[in-house]
Amino acid sequence: MQIHFSGATRTVTGSKHLLVLDNGTKILLDCGMYQGLGADGEALNRDFDFNPWDIDYLILSHAHIDHSGLIPYWVKNGFKGKIICTQATRDLCKIMLADTAHIQENDLRFINKRRLRKGEKPLKPLYDSTDVIDTILLMQGVDFNKPYTVCDGVELTFTFIGHILGSGCVNLKITENNKLTRFCFTGDIGRENGQLLKQPQAFPQADYIITESTYGDRLHDDIKNTEEKLLAIVRNTCVKKKGKLIIPAFSLGRTQELVFALDKMENKGLLPKINVYVDSPLSVSATDIMRKHTECYNEELLEYIKTDADPFGFNRLIYIQDVAVSKSLNDLDEPCIIISASGMMEAGRIKHHLANTISNPRNTVLVVGYCEPNSLGARIRNKDPFVRIYGEEYALNAEVEIMDSYSAHGDYQEMIDYLSCQNKDQVKEIFLVHGEYETQVNYREKLLAEGYQKITIPERGHIAILD
Numbered sequence: 521m522q523i524h525f526s527g528a529t530r531t532v533t534g535s536k537h538l539l540v541l542d543n544g545t546k547i548l549l550d551c552g553m554y555q556g557l558g559a560d561g562e563a564l565n566r567d568f569d570f571n572p573w574d575i576d577y578l579i580l581s582h583a584h585i586d587h588s589g590l591i592p593y594w595v596k597n598g599f600k601g602k603i604i605c606t607q608a609t610r611d612l613c614k615i616m617l618a619d620t621a622h623i624q625e626n627d628l629r630f631i632n633k634r635r636l637r638k639g640e641k642p643l644k645p646l647y648d649s650t651d652v653i654d655t656i657l658l659m660q661g662v663d664f665n666k667p668y669t670v671c672d673g674v675e676l677t678f679t680f681i682g683h684i685l686g687s688g689c690v691n692l693k694i695t696e697n698n699k700l701t702r703f704c705f706t707g708d709i710g711r712e713n714g715q716l717l718k719q720p721q722a723f724p725q726a727d728y729i730i731t732e733s734t735y736g737d738r739l740h741d742d743i744k745n746t747e748e749k750l751l752a753i754v755r756n757t758c759v760k761k762k763g764k765l766i767i768p769a770f771s772l773g774r775t776q777e778l779v780f781a782l783d784k785m786e787n788k789g790l791l792p793k794i795n796v797y798v799d800s801p802l803s804v805s806a807t808d809i810m811r812k813h814t815e816c817y818n819e820e821l822l823e824y825i826k827t828d829a830d831p832f833g834f835n836r837l838i839y840i841q842d843v844a845v846s847k848s849l850n851d852l853d854e855p856c857i858i859i860s861a862s863g864m865m866e867a868g869r870i871k872h873h874l875a876n877t878i879s880n881p882r883n884t885v886l887v888v889g890y891c892e893p894n895s896l897g898a899r900i901r902n903k904d905p906f907v908r909i910y911g912e913e914y915a916l917n918a919e920v921e922i923m924d925s926y927s928a929h930g931d932y933q934e935m936i937d938y939l940s941c942q943n944k945d946q947v948k949e950i951f952l953v954h955g956e957y958e959t960q961v962n963y964r965e966k967l968l969a970e971g972y973q974k975i976t977i978p979e980r981g982h983i984a985i986l987d
Protein backbone atom coordinates (compact mmCIF):
# COMPACT_ATOMS: atom_id res chain seq x y z
CA MET A 521 0.00 0.00 0.00
CA GLN A 522 1.15 3.55 -0.72
CA ILE A 523 0.19 7.06 0.34
CA HIS A 524 0.60 9.88 -2.19
CA PHE A 525 0.71 13.27 -0.51
CA SER A 526 -0.84 15.96 -2.66
CA GLY A 527 -2.27 18.82 -0.56
CA ALA A 528 -1.94 20.51 2.84
CA THR A 529 1.74 19.54 2.68
CA ARG A 530 3.84 22.07 4.60
CA THR A 531 0.85 24.43 4.40
CA VAL A 532 -2.56 24.66 6.08
CA THR A 533 -5.04 24.34 3.21
CA GLY A 534 -5.77 22.02 0.26
CA SER A 535 -6.05 18.79 2.30
CA LYS A 536 -5.72 15.83 -0.12
CA HIS A 537 -4.00 12.45 0.35
CA LEU A 538 -4.33 9.36 -1.82
CA LEU A 539 -4.17 5.78 -0.56
CA VAL A 540 -3.26 3.27 -3.27
CA LEU A 541 -3.81 -0.36 -2.31
CA ASP A 542 -1.75 -3.22 -3.74
CA ASN A 543 -4.71 -4.31 -5.88
CA GLY A 544 -4.87 -0.83 -7.43
CA THR A 545 -7.90 0.47 -5.46
CA LYS A 546 -7.53 4.23 -4.99
CA ILE A 547 -9.05 5.97 -1.96
CA LEU A 548 -8.76 9.74 -1.74
CA LEU A 549 -8.78 11.24 1.78
CA ASP A 550 -10.29 14.76 1.58
CA CYS A 551 -10.37 16.93 -1.53
CA GLY A 552 -9.81 20.39 -0.11
CA MET A 553 -9.38 23.77 -1.68
CA TYR A 554 -6.23 25.87 -1.32
CA GLN A 555 -7.27 29.16 0.27
CA GLY A 556 -5.60 32.53 0.76
CA LEU A 557 -2.71 31.88 -1.66
CA GLY A 558 -3.85 34.20 -4.46
CA ALA A 559 -2.87 33.21 -8.01
CA ASP A 560 -0.72 30.30 -6.72
CA GLY A 561 -3.72 28.82 -4.96
CA GLU A 562 -5.88 29.32 -8.04
CA ALA A 563 -3.37 27.33 -10.14
CA LEU A 564 -3.02 24.60 -7.50
CA ASN A 565 -6.81 24.23 -7.31
CA ARG A 566 -7.10 23.77 -11.08
CA ASP A 567 -4.23 21.26 -11.19
CA PHE A 568 -4.82 17.51 -10.81
CA ASP A 569 -2.12 15.35 -9.26
CA PHE A 570 -4.32 12.31 -10.01
CA ASN A 571 -7.01 11.61 -12.58
CA PRO A 572 -10.40 12.19 -10.93
CA TRP A 573 -11.95 9.34 -12.96
CA ASP A 574 -9.32 6.93 -11.62
CA ILE A 575 -10.29 7.43 -7.97
CA ASP A 576 -12.58 4.72 -6.59
CA TYR A 577 -13.67 6.25 -3.25
CA LEU A 578 -13.40 9.55 -1.44
CA ILE A 579 -13.46 9.65 2.36
CA LEU A 580 -14.12 13.12 3.77
CA SER A 581 -13.01 14.04 7.32
CA HIS A 582 -15.17 17.18 7.68
CA ALA A 583 -17.02 19.93 5.82
CA HIS A 584 -14.50 22.79 6.03
CA ILE A 585 -13.74 24.08 2.54
CA ASP A 586 -9.99 23.46 2.84
CA HIS A 587 -10.97 19.76 3.16
CA SER A 588 -14.08 19.51 0.96
CA GLY A 589 -14.04 22.54 -1.35
CA LEU A 590 -12.70 20.90 -4.51
CA ILE A 591 -14.97 17.86 -4.53
CA PRO A 592 -17.51 19.41 -6.98
CA TYR A 593 -14.60 20.33 -9.29
CA TRP A 594 -13.37 16.72 -9.25
CA VAL A 595 -16.93 15.45 -9.81
CA LYS A 596 -17.29 17.85 -12.75
CA ASN A 597 -14.03 16.41 -14.14
CA GLY A 598 -14.96 12.74 -13.97
CA PHE A 599 -14.96 11.46 -10.38
CA LYS A 600 -17.90 9.06 -10.05
CA GLY A 601 -17.10 7.09 -6.90
CA LYS A 602 -18.81 7.06 -3.54
CA ILE A 603 -18.05 9.97 -1.17
CA ILE A 604 -18.19 8.69 2.40
CA CYS A 605 -18.57 11.07 5.36
CA THR A 606 -20.62 11.44 8.53
CA GLN A 607 -24.32 12.38 8.34
CA ALA A 608 -23.72 15.89 9.70
CA THR A 609 -20.83 16.48 7.26
CA ARG A 610 -23.14 15.56 4.37
CA ASP A 611 -25.77 18.05 5.57
CA LEU A 612 -23.17 20.79 6.03
CA CYS A 613 -21.60 20.18 2.61
CA LYS A 614 -24.95 20.96 0.99
CA ILE A 615 -24.86 24.54 2.27
CA MET A 616 -21.11 25.13 2.40
CA LEU A 617 -20.29 23.93 -1.11
CA ALA A 618 -23.28 25.83 -2.51
CA ASP A 619 -22.01 28.94 -0.71
CA THR A 620 -18.50 28.41 -2.14
CA ALA A 621 -19.92 28.09 -5.69
CA HIS A 622 -21.81 31.34 -5.12
CA ILE A 623 -18.73 33.18 -3.77
CA GLN A 624 -16.70 32.08 -6.82
CA GLU A 625 -19.34 33.44 -9.21
CA ASN A 626 -19.36 36.79 -7.36
CA ASP A 627 -15.56 37.05 -7.16
CA LEU A 628 -15.16 36.21 -10.83
CA ARG A 629 -17.64 38.87 -11.86
CA PHE A 630 -15.19 41.50 -10.54
CA ILE A 631 -12.03 39.73 -11.75
CA ASN A 632 -13.45 39.17 -15.24
CA LYS A 633 -14.47 42.82 -15.64
CA ARG A 634 -10.83 43.71 -15.08
CA ARG A 635 -9.58 40.92 -17.38
CA LEU A 636 -11.90 41.97 -20.21
CA ARG A 637 -10.70 45.56 -19.89
CA LYS A 638 -7.14 44.30 -20.34
CA GLY A 639 -8.19 42.17 -23.31
CA GLU A 640 -7.69 38.92 -21.35
CA LYS A 641 -9.96 35.88 -21.52
CA PRO A 642 -12.56 35.68 -18.73
CA LEU A 643 -12.01 32.95 -16.14
CA LYS A 644 -14.63 30.29 -15.49
CA PRO A 645 -15.54 29.30 -11.91
CA LEU A 646 -14.16 25.94 -10.77
CA TYR A 647 -17.74 24.72 -10.49
CA ASP A 648 -21.33 25.90 -10.16
CA SER A 649 -24.38 24.91 -8.12
CA THR A 650 -25.27 22.07 -10.55
CA ASP A 651 -21.90 20.42 -9.83
CA VAL A 652 -22.63 20.79 -6.11
CA ILE A 653 -25.92 18.91 -6.53
CA ASP A 654 -24.11 16.14 -8.48
CA THR A 655 -21.61 15.94 -5.60
CA ILE A 656 -24.22 15.66 -2.85
CA LEU A 657 -25.87 12.80 -4.75
CA LEU A 658 -22.62 10.81 -4.50
CA MET A 659 -22.34 11.40 -0.74
CA GLN A 660 -23.03 8.57 1.64
CA GLY A 661 -23.55 9.66 5.25
CA VAL A 662 -22.52 7.12 7.89
CA ASP A 663 -22.85 7.02 11.69
CA PHE A 664 -20.01 7.62 14.14
CA ASN A 665 -18.48 4.54 15.77
CA LYS A 666 -20.20 2.10 13.38
CA PRO A 667 -17.83 0.13 11.13
CA TYR A 668 -18.67 0.64 7.45
CA THR A 669 -17.38 -1.57 4.63
CA VAL A 670 -15.91 0.69 1.94
CA CYS A 671 -15.01 -2.23 -0.31
CA ASP A 672 -13.61 -5.74 0.01
CA GLY A 673 -10.84 -5.63 2.63
CA VAL A 674 -11.38 -2.00 3.70
CA GLU A 675 -13.40 -1.13 6.80
CA LEU A 676 -13.96 2.47 7.93
CA THR A 677 -14.97 3.80 11.35
CA PHE A 678 -15.41 7.51 12.10
CA THR A 679 -14.63 8.51 15.68
CA PHE A 680 -15.51 11.88 17.26
CA ILE A 681 -12.79 14.51 17.04
CA GLY A 682 -14.66 17.65 18.20
CA HIS A 683 -13.30 20.07 15.58
CA ILE A 684 -16.58 21.14 13.90
CA LEU A 685 -20.02 19.61 13.69
CA GLY A 686 -19.73 16.23 11.96
CA SER A 687 -15.93 16.16 11.94
CA GLY A 688 -14.59 12.65 12.25
CA CYS A 689 -11.27 10.90 12.62
CA VAL A 690 -10.93 8.39 9.74
CA ASN A 691 -9.93 4.94 11.03
CA LEU A 692 -9.30 2.27 8.40
CA LYS A 693 -8.66 -1.45 8.73
CA ILE A 694 -7.13 -2.54 5.46
CA THR A 695 -6.55 -6.23 4.75
CA GLU A 696 -4.25 -7.03 1.82
CA ASN A 697 -2.58 -10.36 1.06
CA ASN A 698 -3.89 -11.70 4.39
CA LYS A 699 -2.17 -8.88 6.28
CA LEU A 700 -4.00 -6.22 8.32
CA THR A 701 -2.82 -2.59 8.29
CA ARG A 702 -4.41 -0.21 10.76
CA PHE A 703 -4.46 3.30 9.38
CA CYS A 704 -5.64 6.61 10.80
CA PHE A 705 -6.19 10.03 9.26
CA THR A 706 -7.11 12.42 12.05
CA GLY A 707 -8.30 15.30 9.87
CA ASP A 708 -8.40 18.42 12.07
CA ILE A 709 -8.25 17.89 15.84
CA GLY A 710 -10.71 19.76 18.09
CA ARG A 711 -10.56 21.03 21.66
CA GLU A 712 -10.54 19.05 24.89
CA ASN A 713 -13.12 21.38 26.44
CA GLY A 714 -15.09 22.39 23.36
CA GLN A 715 -18.17 24.52 24.00
CA LEU A 716 -20.67 22.43 22.05
CA LEU A 717 -19.24 19.23 20.65
CA LYS A 718 -18.27 15.87 22.05
CA GLN A 719 -14.64 15.75 23.14
CA PRO A 720 -12.08 14.17 20.82
CA GLN A 721 -12.51 10.45 21.48
CA ALA A 722 -9.78 7.81 21.87
CA PHE A 723 -9.28 6.16 18.49
CA PRO A 724 -8.32 2.56 17.63
CA GLN A 725 -4.64 1.60 17.64
CA ALA A 726 -3.00 2.48 14.33
CA ASP A 727 0.18 1.42 12.53
CA TYR A 728 0.29 4.60 10.44
CA ILE A 729 -1.16 8.02 11.25
CA ILE A 730 -1.60 11.12 9.12
CA THR A 731 -2.25 14.00 11.49
CA GLU A 732 -2.63 17.78 11.42
CA SER A 733 -0.14 20.20 12.98
CA THR A 734 -1.74 23.68 12.63
CA TYR A 735 -0.87 24.79 16.17
CA GLY A 736 2.14 22.50 16.66
CA ASP A 737 4.06 25.29 18.38
CA ARG A 738 1.30 27.13 20.24
CA LEU A 739 -0.81 26.96 23.39
CA HIS A 740 -4.23 28.62 23.45
CA ASP A 741 -5.52 31.01 26.12
CA ASP A 742 -7.38 29.29 28.94
CA ILE A 743 -10.98 28.64 27.91
CA LYS A 744 -12.30 28.81 31.50
CA ASN A 745 -12.90 32.57 31.76
CA THR A 746 -14.22 33.00 28.23
CA GLU A 747 -17.85 33.57 29.17
CA GLU A 748 -17.03 36.04 31.97
CA LYS A 749 -14.86 38.02 29.57
CA LEU A 750 -17.59 38.03 26.91
CA LEU A 751 -20.15 39.27 29.44
CA ALA A 752 -17.79 42.04 30.61
CA ILE A 753 -17.35 43.22 27.00
CA VAL A 754 -21.14 43.14 26.42
CA ARG A 755 -21.75 45.20 29.57
CA ASN A 756 -19.01 47.73 28.83
CA THR A 757 -20.18 48.27 25.23
CA CYS A 758 -23.94 48.00 25.43
CA VAL A 759 -24.69 49.26 28.98
CA LYS A 760 -21.84 51.63 29.90
CA LYS A 761 -21.08 53.09 26.45
CA LYS A 762 -24.56 52.41 25.00
CA GLY A 763 -22.88 51.29 21.78
CA LYS A 764 -23.02 48.40 19.37
CA LEU A 765 -20.92 45.25 19.81
CA ILE A 766 -19.86 43.88 16.44
CA ILE A 767 -18.59 40.30 16.41
CA PRO A 768 -17.20 38.97 13.12
CA ALA A 769 -17.48 35.18 13.30
CA PHE A 770 -17.27 32.09 11.10
CA SER A 771 -20.79 30.97 10.16
CA LEU A 772 -20.21 27.44 11.33
CA GLY A 773 -18.94 26.77 14.84
CA ARG A 774 -17.92 30.15 16.23
CA THR A 775 -21.36 31.71 15.65
CA GLN A 776 -23.15 28.87 17.45
CA GLU A 777 -20.61 28.93 20.31
CA LEU A 778 -21.23 32.65 20.83
CA VAL A 779 -25.02 32.27 20.60
CA PHE A 780 -24.96 29.41 23.11
CA ALA A 781 -22.85 31.50 25.52
CA LEU A 782 -25.38 34.38 25.21
CA ASP A 783 -28.30 31.95 25.59
CA LYS A 784 -26.81 30.76 28.89
CA MET A 785 -26.36 34.36 30.08
CA GLU A 786 -29.96 35.15 29.13
CA ASN A 787 -31.26 32.14 31.07
CA LYS A 788 -29.27 33.22 34.13
CA GLY A 789 -30.67 36.75 33.81
CA LEU A 790 -27.18 38.19 33.19
CA LEU A 791 -27.63 39.46 29.64
CA PRO A 792 -28.59 43.17 29.40
CA LYS A 793 -31.96 43.84 27.74
CA ILE A 794 -30.62 44.37 24.22
CA ASN A 795 -31.28 42.75 20.87
CA VAL A 796 -28.81 40.24 19.46
CA TYR A 797 -28.70 39.87 15.67
CA VAL A 798 -27.15 36.94 13.81
CA ASP A 799 -26.80 38.42 10.35
CA SER A 800 -25.60 35.86 7.80
CA PRO A 801 -27.71 33.48 5.67
CA LEU A 802 -25.04 30.75 5.98
CA SER A 803 -25.02 31.11 9.79
CA VAL A 804 -28.79 30.68 9.85
CA SER A 805 -28.61 27.44 7.82
CA ALA A 806 -25.60 26.15 9.78
CA THR A 807 -27.45 26.76 13.06
CA ASP A 808 -30.44 24.75 11.77
CA ILE A 809 -28.12 21.84 10.94
CA MET A 810 -26.50 22.16 14.37
CA ARG A 811 -29.95 21.90 16.01
CA LYS A 812 -30.62 18.66 14.12
CA HIS A 813 -27.42 16.77 14.93
CA THR A 814 -27.68 16.21 18.67
CA GLU A 815 -25.56 13.05 18.29
CA CYS A 816 -22.53 15.39 18.13
CA TYR A 817 -23.38 17.38 21.30
CA ASN A 818 -21.22 17.22 24.43
CA GLU A 819 -22.61 16.30 27.87
CA GLU A 820 -23.17 19.92 28.91
CA LEU A 821 -25.24 20.70 25.83
CA LEU A 822 -27.25 17.47 26.10
CA GLU A 823 -28.02 18.34 29.72
CA TYR A 824 -28.86 21.94 28.78
CA ILE A 825 -31.46 21.02 26.14
CA LYS A 826 -33.42 19.10 28.78
CA THR A 827 -34.47 22.48 30.23
CA ASP A 828 -34.04 24.77 27.19
CA ALA A 829 -35.06 23.02 23.99
CA ASP A 830 -33.37 25.66 21.80
CA PRO A 831 -29.84 26.47 22.98
CA PHE A 832 -29.45 28.73 19.91
CA GLY A 833 -32.49 30.93 20.41
CA PHE A 834 -34.01 33.32 22.95
CA ASN A 835 -36.55 36.15 22.84
CA ARG A 836 -34.31 39.00 21.78
CA LEU A 837 -32.16 36.95 19.42
CA ILE A 838 -33.02 37.66 15.79
CA TYR A 839 -31.66 35.67 12.84
CA ILE A 840 -31.49 37.67 9.61
CA GLN A 841 -31.49 36.25 6.10
CA ASP A 842 -32.89 39.19 4.13
CA VAL A 843 -30.41 41.77 2.76
CA ALA A 844 -32.81 44.71 3.27
CA VAL A 845 -33.26 43.80 6.94
CA SER A 846 -29.48 43.46 7.29
CA LYS A 847 -28.98 46.97 5.88
CA SER A 848 -31.71 48.40 8.12
CA LEU A 849 -29.46 47.63 11.12
CA ASN A 850 -27.25 50.53 9.94
CA ASP A 851 -29.99 52.99 10.93
CA LEU A 852 -30.54 51.40 14.32
CA ASP A 853 -29.62 53.85 17.06
CA GLU A 854 -29.62 51.66 20.15
CA PRO A 855 -27.19 49.29 21.88
CA CYS A 856 -27.15 45.81 20.35
CA ILE A 857 -24.93 42.86 19.46
CA ILE A 858 -24.39 41.98 15.78
CA ILE A 859 -22.76 38.64 14.97
CA SER A 860 -21.95 38.36 11.27
CA ALA A 861 -19.63 36.60 8.80
CA SER A 862 -16.96 36.31 7.61
CA GLY A 863 -14.65 35.80 10.56
CA MET A 864 -11.67 37.36 8.78
CA MET A 865 -13.88 40.29 7.70
CA GLU A 866 -12.87 39.92 4.05
CA ALA A 867 -16.31 39.07 2.68
CA GLY A 868 -19.96 39.00 3.62
CA ARG A 869 -22.25 41.38 5.48
CA ILE A 870 -19.80 42.05 8.30
CA LYS A 871 -18.09 44.58 6.02
CA HIS A 872 -21.03 46.98 5.90
CA HIS A 873 -21.53 46.66 9.65
CA LEU A 874 -17.87 47.56 10.22
CA ALA A 875 -18.01 50.48 7.77
CA ASN A 876 -21.04 51.76 9.68
CA THR A 877 -19.69 51.40 13.21
CA ILE A 878 -15.88 51.46 13.52
CA SER A 879 -15.44 55.23 13.52
CA ASN A 880 -17.56 55.66 16.66
CA PRO A 881 -15.74 55.11 19.99
CA ARG A 882 -19.01 53.99 21.64
CA ASN A 883 -18.85 50.76 19.62
CA THR A 884 -16.63 47.72 20.06
CA VAL A 885 -15.34 45.15 17.57
CA LEU A 886 -14.70 41.80 19.23
CA VAL A 887 -12.24 39.59 17.29
CA VAL A 888 -12.74 35.93 18.18
CA GLY A 889 -10.74 34.11 15.53
CA TYR A 890 -7.58 33.82 13.52
CA CYS A 891 -7.19 36.47 10.78
CA GLU A 892 -4.92 35.88 7.80
CA PRO A 893 -2.16 38.59 7.88
CA ASN A 894 -3.39 40.43 4.74
CA SER A 895 -7.04 40.48 5.73
CA LEU A 896 -9.15 43.41 6.96
CA GLY A 897 -9.56 41.41 10.19
CA ALA A 898 -5.81 41.49 10.76
CA ARG A 899 -5.69 45.27 10.30
CA ILE A 900 -8.49 45.75 12.81
CA ARG A 901 -6.88 43.25 15.16
CA ASN A 902 -3.64 45.26 14.93
CA LYS A 903 -5.65 48.43 15.69
CA ASP A 904 -4.43 50.28 12.59
CA PRO A 905 -5.63 53.91 13.00
CA PHE A 906 -7.27 53.85 9.55
CA VAL A 907 -8.64 50.93 7.54
CA ARG A 908 -10.06 50.66 4.02
CA ILE A 909 -13.47 49.08 3.48
CA TYR A 910 -15.09 49.01 0.02
CA GLY A 911 -12.30 51.31 -1.19
CA GLU A 912 -12.99 54.01 1.40
CA GLU A 913 -10.88 54.97 4.39
CA TYR A 914 -12.40 54.82 7.88
CA ALA A 915 -10.88 55.96 11.18
CA LEU A 916 -10.78 53.06 13.61
CA ASN A 917 -12.09 54.75 16.75
CA ALA A 918 -14.16 51.85 18.07
CA GLU A 919 -12.62 49.76 20.82
CA VAL A 920 -11.08 46.49 19.62
CA GLU A 921 -11.20 43.48 21.95
CA ILE A 922 -9.55 40.15 21.21
CA MET A 923 -10.47 36.74 22.60
CA ASP A 924 -8.13 34.00 21.42
CA SER A 925 -9.57 31.20 23.52
CA TYR A 926 -12.12 30.39 20.82
CA SER A 927 -10.44 28.04 18.35
CA ALA A 928 -11.66 24.96 16.53
CA HIS A 929 -8.15 23.49 16.51
CA GLY A 930 -6.46 21.98 19.52
CA ASP A 931 -3.08 23.45 20.51
CA TYR A 932 0.02 21.25 20.63
CA GLN A 933 -0.74 19.94 24.11
CA GLU A 934 -4.30 19.02 23.10
CA MET A 935 -2.98 17.26 19.96
CA ILE A 936 -0.40 15.34 22.00
CA ASP A 937 -3.12 14.38 24.51
CA TYR A 938 -5.31 13.22 21.63
CA LEU A 939 -2.59 10.91 20.28
CA SER A 940 -1.76 9.58 23.75
CA CYS A 941 -4.38 6.80 23.44
CA GLN A 942 -1.92 5.03 21.13
CA ASN A 943 0.69 2.45 22.09
CA LYS A 944 3.73 4.34 20.74
CA ASP A 945 5.73 1.18 20.05
CA GLN A 946 3.07 0.00 17.65
CA VAL A 947 2.89 3.26 15.67
CA LYS A 948 5.34 2.71 12.82
CA GLU A 949 5.19 6.20 11.32
CA ILE A 950 3.39 9.50 11.79
CA PHE A 951 3.00 11.90 8.85
CA LEU A 952 2.49 15.57 9.69
CA VAL A 953 0.26 17.57 7.35
CA HIS A 954 -1.85 20.74 7.58
CA GLY A 955 0.75 23.02 9.16
CA GLU A 956 3.41 25.56 8.21
CA TYR A 957 6.81 23.89 7.86
CA GLU A 958 8.52 25.68 10.76
CA THR A 959 5.62 24.80 13.05
CA GLN A 960 5.79 21.20 11.88
CA VAL A 961 9.52 20.93 12.63
CA ASN A 962 8.81 22.23 16.11
CA TYR A 963 5.91 19.80 16.62
CA ARG A 964 8.00 16.87 15.33
CA GLU A 965 10.55 17.56 18.10
CA LYS A 966 7.76 17.48 20.68
CA LEU A 967 6.41 14.16 19.34
CA LEU A 968 9.89 12.59 19.27
CA ALA A 969 10.36 13.70 22.90
CA GLU A 970 7.05 11.95 23.67
CA GLY A 971 8.60 8.71 22.39
CA TYR A 972 7.14 8.28 18.89
CA GLN A 973 9.60 6.53 16.59
CA LYS A 974 9.35 8.04 13.16
CA ILE A 975 7.83 11.39 12.20
CA THR A 976 7.78 12.48 8.56
CA ILE A 977 6.88 15.92 7.17
CA PRO A 978 5.95 15.07 3.56
CA GLU A 979 6.30 17.48 0.67
CA ARG A 980 3.77 17.67 -2.14
CA GLY A 981 4.39 14.66 -4.39
CA HIS A 982 5.95 12.52 -1.62
CA ILE A 983 5.03 8.83 -1.85
CA ALA A 984 5.27 6.70 1.30
CA ILE A 985 5.35 2.94 0.92
CA LEU A 986 3.74 1.19 3.88
CA ASP A 987 5.03 -2.31 4.64
Ligand SMILES: [Zn+2]
Binds near residue numbers: 683
Ligand atom coordinates in the same frame (compact mmCIF):
# COMPACT_ATOMS: atom_id res chain seq x y z
ZN1 LIG B 1 -11.14 22.14 9.66
